[in-house]
Amino acid sequence: MKKILLALIVLPFLSKAQSADEATIKQLSDEILRNGKAYDLLHQLTKDIGGRLAGSPQFAKAVQWGKVTMEQNGADKVYLQECMVPHWVRGGKDKAVITEIDKKKATQTLDVLALGNSLGKGTVLAEVLAIDDFAELERRKEEVKGKIVYYNHGFDPTNIKPFISYGQTGPYRGAGPSRAAKYGAVGVMIRSLTESVANDPHTGAMRYNDSFPKIPAIAVGPRDADAVWELSKKSGFKMSMTTNGHFLPDTIGHNVIAELKGTEFPDQYITVGGHLDSWDVNEGAMDDGTGVVHTIEIMRAMKAIGYKPKHTIRFVLFANEENGLRGGTKYAEEAKAKGEKHVFALESDAGGFTPRGFSIQGNTAQMTKLRSWLPLLSPYGAFEFTTDGGGADVSPLNRTFGIPVGELNPDPQRYFDLHHARSDVFENVHKRELLLGAVNMAALIYLVDKYGL
Amino acid sequence: MKKILLALIVLPFLSKAQSADEATIKQLSDEILRNGKAYDLLHQLTKDIGGRLAGSPQFAKAVQWGKVTMEQNGADKVYLQECMVPHWVRGGKDKAVITEIDKKKATQTLDVLALGNSLGKGTVLAEVLAIDDFAELERRKEEVKGKIVYYNHGFDPTNIKPFISYGQTGPYRGAGPSRAAKYGAVGVMIRSLTESVANDPHTGAMRYNDSFPKIPAIAVGPRDADAVWELSKKSGFKMSMTTNGHFLPDTIGHNVIAELKGTEFPDQYITVGGHLDSWDVNEGAMDDGTGVVHTIEIMRAMKAIGYKPKHTIRFVLFANEENGLRGGTKYAEEAKAKGEKHVFALESDAGGFTPRGFSIQGNTAQMTKLRSWLPLLSPYGAFEFTTDGGGADVSPLNRTFGIPVGELNPDPQRYFDLHHARSDVFENVHKRELLLGAVNMAALIYLVDKYGL
Numbered sequence: 001m002k003k004i005l006l007a008l009i010v011l012p013f014l015s016k017a018q019s020a021d022e023a024t025i026k027q028l029s030d031e032i033l034r035n036g037k038a039y040d041l042l043h044q045l046t047k048d049i050g051g052r053l054a055g056s057p058q059f060a061k062a063v064q065w066g067k068v069t070m071e072q073n074g075a076d077k078v079y080l081q082e083c084m085v086p087h088w089v090r091g092g093k094d095k096a097v098i099t100e101i102d103k104k105k106a107t108q109t110l111d112v113l114a115l116g117n118s119l120g121k122g123t124v125l126a127e128v129l130a131i132d133d134f135a136e137l138e139r140r141k142e143e144v145k146g147k148i149v150y151y152n153h154g155f156d157p158t159n160i161k162p163f164i165s166y167g168q169t170g171p172y173r174g175a176g177p178s179r180a181a182k183y184g185a186v187g188v189m190i191r192s193l194t195e196s197v198a199n200d201p202h203t204g205a206m207r208y209n210d211s212f213p214k215i216p217a218i219a220v221g222p223r224d225a226d227a228v229w230e231l232s233k234k235s236g237f238k239m240s241m242t243t244n245g246h247f248l249p250d251t252i253g254h255n256v257i258a259e260l261k262g263t264e265f266p267d268q269y270i271t272v273g274g275h276l277d278s279w280d281v282n283e284g285a286m287d288d289g290t291g292v293v294h295t296i297e298i299m300r301a302m303k304a305i306g307y308k309p310k311h312t313i314r315f316v317l318f319a320n321e322e323n324g325l326r327g328g329t330k331y332a333e334e335a336k337a338k339g340e341k342h343v344f345a346l347e348s349d350a351g352g353f354t355p356r357g358f359s360i361q362g363n364t365a366q367m368t369k370l371r372s373w374l375p376l377l378s379p380y381g382a383f384e385f386t387t388d389g390g391g392a393d394v395s396p397l398n399r400t401f402g403i404p405v406g407e408l409n410p411d412p413q414r415y416f417d418l419h420h421a422r423s424d425v426f427e428n429v430h431k432r433e434l435l436l437g438a439v440n441m442a443a444l445i446y447l448v449d450k451y452g453l
Numbered sequence: 454m455k456k457i458l459l460a461l462i463v464l465p466f467l468s469k470a471q472s473a474d475e476a477t478i479k480q481l482s483d484e485i486l487r488n489g490k491a492y493d494l495l496h497q498l499t500k501d502i503g504g505r506l507a508g509s510p511q512f513a514k515a516v517q518w519g520k521v522t523m524e525q526n527g528a529d530k531v532y533l534q535e536c537m538v539p540h541w542v543r544g545g546k547d548k549a550v551i552t553e554i555d556k557k558k559a560t561q562t563l564d565v566l567a568l569g570n571s572l573g574k575g576t577v578l579a580e581v582l583a584i585d586d587f588a589e590l591e592r593r594k595e596e597v598k599g600k601i602v603y604y605n606h607g608f609d610p611t612n613i614k615p616f617i618s619y620g621q622t623g624p625y626r627g628a629g630p631s632r633a634a635k636y637g638a639v640g641v642m643i644r645s646l647t648e649s650v651a652n653d654p655h656t657g658a659m660r661y662n663d664s665f666p667k668i669p670a671i672a673v674g675p676r677d678a679d680a681v682w683e684l685s686k687k688s689g690f691k692m693s694m695t696t697n698g699h700f701l702p703d704t705i706g707h708n709v710i711a712e713l714k715g716t717e718f719p720d721q722y723i724t725v726g727g728h729l730d731s732w733d734v735n736e737g738a739m740d741d742g743t744g745v746v747h748t749i750e751i752m753r754a755m756k757a758i759g760y761k762p763k764h765t766i767r768f769v770l771f772a773n774e775e776n777g778l779r780g781g782t783k784y785a786e787e788a789k790a791k792g793e794k795h796v797f798a799l800e801s802d803a804g805g806f807t808p809r810g811f812s813i814q815g816n817t818a819q820m821t822k823l824r825s826w827l828p829l830l831s832p833y834g835a836f837e838f839t840t841d842g843g844g845a846d847v848s849p850l851n852r853t854f855g856i857p858v859g860e861l862n863p864d865p866q867r868y869f870d871l872h873h874a875r876s877d878v879f880e881n882v883h884k885r886e887l888l889l890g891a892v893n894m895a896a897l898i899y900l901v902d903k904y905g906l
Contacts, residue, residue, distance in 0.1 A: 033610045039650075157486045160833055160889070197492075197884055354864045356809075380613055383836050411807045411864055413886045431650055433866045436613070 021376055021450070024307070025443045029380055031301045032439050038293040039431040041069060042352075045292060046283035046426040053116075053280045054320035055087025055251045062276050066256035066292070066317045073296055074303030075258035075315070083330035085253035085320040088117055090280055091244030094218055096189065099125070100238045101231065110228070111221040112189070112241070113203040113281060115173060116323045118217040120243035124148065124187045128239045130232030134171070137179060145184030148239050151176050152229045154222070155195045155416070162195065162416050163350075163388070169193050177217040178209035187241050188217040191225040196417040199223035203279055204420040205323045216243045253277075253319040255327045258299060262312035269335070271314045271345035272298055272445055275321035275328075275393055282424040286415065289426075290352030290434055292317050294408070297438040298445060309449045311343055318393040321349065328393030332400040344448045345398075345405045346441060347391025351418075352434040353410035357384035358444060361395070362404030366453055373447050382440045384409075404453055408441055474829055474903070477760070478896040482833055484754045485892050491743075491750040492884045494522060495805075498745060499736035499879040506569075506733045507773035508540025508704045515729050519709035519745070519770045526749055527756025528711035528768070536783035538706035538773040541570050543733055544697030547671055549642065552578070553691045554684065563681070564652055564674040565642070565694070566734060568626060568659040569776045571670040573696035577601065577640045581692045583685030587624070590632060598637030601692050604629050605682045607675070608648045608869070615648065615865050616803075616841070622646050630670040631662035640694050641670040644678040649870040652676035656732055657873040658776045669696045706730075706772040708780045711752060715765035722788070724767045724798035725751055725898055728774035728781075728846055735877040739868065742879075743805030743887055745770050747861070750891040751898060762902045764796055771846040774802065781846030785853040797901045798851075798858045799894060800844025804871075805887040806863035810837035811897065814848070815857030819906055826900050835893045837862075857906055861894055 032038075049065060052058040063080065070078045096110040114120060130150040131137055137149065151172045155165035170193065177188040192202035199221035208214045218241055220228065231237060256276065262268065274291020278284020299315045319327030335342060346358070360370060370385045377383075390398055390405035398405040410433070418424040485491075502518060505511040516533065523531045549563040567573060583603040584590055590602065604625045608618035623646065630641040645655035652674035661667045671694055673681065684690060709729065715721065727744020731737020752768045772780030788795060799811070813823060823838045830836075843851060843858035851858040863886070871877040 029613070030611045157885075158483045160482070162885075195885060354807075354866050413807050413889070414883055417883075430867055430870075432610075432615075432648060436866070 018376070021447065024446060025376060027305045028301050028442045028446065029439045031304050032297060032435050032442065035304065036297055036435045036438065037073065037300060038297040038434050038438055041293045041296060042285065042289050042429060042434065043426055045289050046285045050283050051280045052276065052278050052284060053088065053322065054085035054253050054277045054324060055248065056280065059253065059277055063254045063256055066276055069296060070256065070258035070299065070315065073300040075299060076261045078256065078258045080254040081257055081330060081334065083253055083255065083319055083326050084250045085326045086324045087248040087251045088245060088323055089248060090114060091120055091246055095242040096218060096220065097240050098237050099240060101235060110224040111199055111201050112218040113201040114243040114245045115206040115217040115219060116203055116279065117205050117207060118177065118243065118245045119214045120216050120245045122244065123240050123242040124216060125238060125240040126186050128232065128237055130229060134179060141183040144180060147185055148187040148189060148241065149180035149185045150189045150228060152191050152225065154191050155193070157195060162412050166193055166416060173204050173219065174206055177206055177215055178212045181212040181215045185215060187215050189241065190219050192219045192222055194222055194416045194419070194421070196222060198417065198423065200421040200423050202420040203281060216241060218243060253327065255319050255331055256317040258315040260299060260302060260309050260313045262310055263308045264310040266312050268311045268341045268343050269314050270311045270343050270445060270449055271316055271394065271397065272441065273316035273318055273393055274348045276317040277320050277322050279322060279420050282422050283426055285424050285426045285429050286351040286418050287420065287424055288321065288349045290429060290437065291348035293434070294348040294438045294441055298442040301438070301442055307446070311449050313445065313449065321393055325392060328396050332396035335397065336400050342397055342401050342403050344403060344453050345394035346407070346445060347394045348408040348437060348441060349391045349393065350407060350412065351410045351415045352429050352437055353414060354433045355381040355408060355410050355437050355440040357382045357386060357409045358406045359386045359388040359390065359409050360404060360406040361390040361398050366404045369453060376447065377440060377443055380439050380443060381436055408437055410437055471829070474900065477899060478829060480758045481754050481895045481899065482892045484757050485750060485888050485895065488757065489750055489888045489891065490526065490753060491746040491887050491891055494746045494749060495738065495742050495882060495887065496879055498742050499738045503736050504733045505729065505731050505737060506541065506775065507538040507706055507730045507777060508701065509733065512706065512730055516707045516709055519729055522749060523709065523711035523752065523768065526753040528752060529714045531709065531711045533707040534710055534783060534787065536706055536708065536772055536779050537703045538779045539777045540701040540704045541698060541776055542701060543567060544573055544699055548695040549671060549673065550693050551681070551684070551690050552693060554688060563677040564654050565671040566654040566656040567696040567698045568670040568672060569656055569732065570658050570660060571630065571696065571698045572667045573669050573698045575697065576693050576695040577669060578691060578693040579639050581685065581690055583682060587632065594636040597633060600638055601640040601642060601694065602633035602638045603642045603681060605644050605678065607644050610648060615869050619646055619869060626657050626672065627659055630659055630668055631665045634665040634668045638668060640668050642694065643672050645672045645675055647675055647869045647872070647874070649675060651870065651876065653874040653876050655873040656734055669694060671696060706780065708772050708784055709770040711768040713752060713755060713762050713766045715763055716761045717763040719765050721764045721794045721796050722767050723764050723796050723898060723902055724769055724847065724850065725894065726769035726771055726846055727801045729770040730773050730775050732775060732873050735875050736879055738877050738879045738882050739804040739871050740873065740877055741774065741802045743882060743890065744801035746887070747801040747891045747894055751895040754891070754895055760899070764902050766898065766902065774846055778845055781849050785849035788850065789853050795850055795854050795856050797856060797906050798847035799860070799898060800847045801861040801890060801894060802844045802846065803860060803865065804863045804868045805882050805890055806867060807886045808834040808861060808863050808890050808893040810835045810839060810862045811859045812839045812841040812843065812862050813857060813859040814843040814851050819857045822906060829900065830893060830896055833892050833896060834889055861890055863890055
């Protein structure tokens with residue numbers, strides 16, 4: 001009975017608050033879906049600037065574009081936060097040709113891309129050892145010396161979430177080259193980290209273990225990977241691989257930071273962001289142009305509806321997520337150095353597809369609070385808070401301050417078709433799906449701003 | 454305390470049953486994601502046969518393809534169910550040209566498609582009355598006589614679910630021509646029912662009111678619609694529209710029906726289906742090739758894992774959903790005539806995108822039971838049962854027997870970019886998204902077969 005009485009007292013208050021929340025979220029949603037600029041801004045970023053790896057002239061151009069665009073879209077102030085970034089360049093066209101199949105003169109050209117951060121040596125010609133995984137590498141380590149190791153390890157199609165598959169295969173890209181170099185390999189090729197039906201190769205960052213020779217490393221398109229694997233079962237073959245990746249000296253990069261000043265807690269920060277850099281071979285539309293324009297769109301919409309946040313909301317375009325995370329790291333370092341108080345940080349770096357929810361690094365009480373908001377969010381698409389981790393750029397805030405951080409979870413099925421491939425271009429982003437991502441993020445930021453976390 | 458004791462007694466049983474269900478659903482999922490044929494079958498249907506409007510030679514070819522394909526993919530038996538279908542033909546290329554803008558000689562060709570079932574009259578040239586909606590038609594009815602009425606009513610971008618927008622604008626396509634003819638219009642053009650950023654026009658069925666003249670009717674691509682609307686604010690103009698749609702005599706069509714025989718209740722039926730017909734201007738990939746191959750894939754996977762259904766499961770490729778619903782109607786009529794007992798029917802006719810849930814016509818008890826299965830389904834993508842209605846082809850079963858019927862709810866945001874437009878082709882279907890639709894449907898059918906509904 002007590003419970004019932006409490007409910008009678010509390011409910012009218014709750015429903016009044018809830019209905020105000022519903023109204024504000026609807027206002028944000030209508031503003032974004034009617035007048036959203038995210039799609040047009042993405043067109044500018046991808047078509048006028050294009051691929052923008054840290055250290056490149058395009059990245060510098062993107063920083064200026066980001067600053068001006070945030071100024072034009074409602075920021076109370078915009079500033080640049082300097083950080084040193086690595087400057088890797090591809091150095092030319094990557095090539096791989098299979099030669100001497102069955103001791104014949106036949107050749108087959110593969111569609112490949114050098115892995116980011118890999119060091120090229122011009123052309124390496126060697127026999128190929130095609131293996132499935134690291135276990136096979138260990139079993140056959142005596143055969144590795146002088147060869148190019150090909151890792152065929154692909155996505156497990158039975159994983160419903162492709163990000164699980166990416167986690168499982170990621171080590172072949174990150175650590176595969178050095179693990180093969182340890183046994184004397186002269187080059188490494190990996191199956192691209194994708195389940196796409198297309199043959200585009202997918203680049204992405206690798207990292208050398210300084211204890212072993214720094215051998216060249218490439219990713220091959222999935223259909224060519226199938227062919228290589230088939231061939232390896234039938235005959236021995238050699239491959240020549242040509243790459244010219246190298247590092248120029250570290251250079252100055254910038255996080256672009258805009259703020260909407262808090263009315264009640266101006267010294268407490270909520271961060272929303274995406275990363276401004278991308279790989280060099282595409283337009284970085286889904287990775288992470290969509291995160292960049294989500295960020296700007298949320299700010300624009302809050303300003304447009306006249307929303308005055310309680311906390312200061314920072315809208316951050318991070319530098320160098322792809323091959324160094326220097327921007328995200330710098331942002332947390334400086335926040336700590338200045339003794340800032342941070343409340344929550346949310347990133348969009350999983351694409352501009354229809355939102356399904358958010359993935360959060362947070363404690364049980366925070367997850368409970370977030371999940372209590374699902375009735376307000378689910379009409380817009382977000383139906384779950386998972387604990388699969390936060391975004392890469394906001395994770396340093398979690399490690400530094402112990403605050404909850406999160407990432408938008410859009411529908412993930414098409415993401416790895418485009419991720420780090422030439423096909424990651426504007427044309428593969430859908431306007432309404434993109435805008436709905438901004439709607440759901442804006443709603444969550446509004447709730448965190450109003451109720452804390 | 455009683456509750457706790459009950460829980461202790463019931464839980465082990467529940468969790469044993471649940472774990473068996475989890476295992477079977479995982480088996481179905483793994484089979485479909487590893488060995489699924491749906492994508493290759495869709496390629497056959499779209500590329501070897503193509504558009505297949507009821508009555509067309511392509512539709513007859515699709516019936517034969519469906520029969521053979523179901524026989525090859527595990528059916529206990531396959532048979533054709535005859536039904537008369539309408540036979541509308543486009544009769545040539547649809548055209549619309551704006552002329553005499555501002556009394557000048559300037560012309561502008563629009564990208565248009567005649568609406569399905571509309572009757573062409575060759576070329577009609579008349580002044581255009583551009584209006585927003587039916588309310589404006591009523592206000593300005595005196596101005597209609599002798600003119601071509603253009604309805605500019607588009608999707609409301611603030612609707613999160615595009616099917617809501619489709620419901621709101623559908624009457625302009627279905628009833629718009631006759632409502633204008635009532636006041637003396639000589640032709641009608643509608644804004645295509647889409648929010649696509651592309652300019653493809655979208656056809657689809659209209660229906661004349663026999664009380665008024667049967668005037669020609671076309672849909673215009675959305676970018677051209679924007680231009681027409683802008684122009685109408687600035688000046689008067691004439692338009693010539695050329696269409697040649699007409700009906701040939703009704704002809705024989707077929708539902709293609711395959712069965713997996715029930716082991717416990719062979720005389721009780723669960724139906725799974727999609728519609729085999731499509732519009733003539735595209736490949737009918739999403740509408741409804743994906744529903745067709747979902748249907749076949751579920752049967753194939755059940756057979757492949759050795760699942761023996763309790764009830765007889767019917768896998769039905771329906772005839773003539775698009776411009777008559779004769780197939781779905783016939784199926785229910787014959788079921789009633791034969792005194793069949795039907796348990797549940799599920800359709801896939803909303804695309805092959807990532808599943809988000811199911812939409813059901815059912816009573817409260819049925820909805821409660823369905824929702825109790827969400828923990829088993831949500832790992833595969835389906836997180837909700839909504840009550841937005843079942844599929845068109847299975848609705849006659851609901852009306853006839855009062856049984857629950859439903860439809861797969863895939864992510865809807867891209868559907869109306871393709872729906873009834875030239876762009877509804879194989880290349881716009883994503884393999885994994887397609888397969889996941891079959892996974893979620895197969896899981897639901899398994900649960901209904903095992904536990905009833």
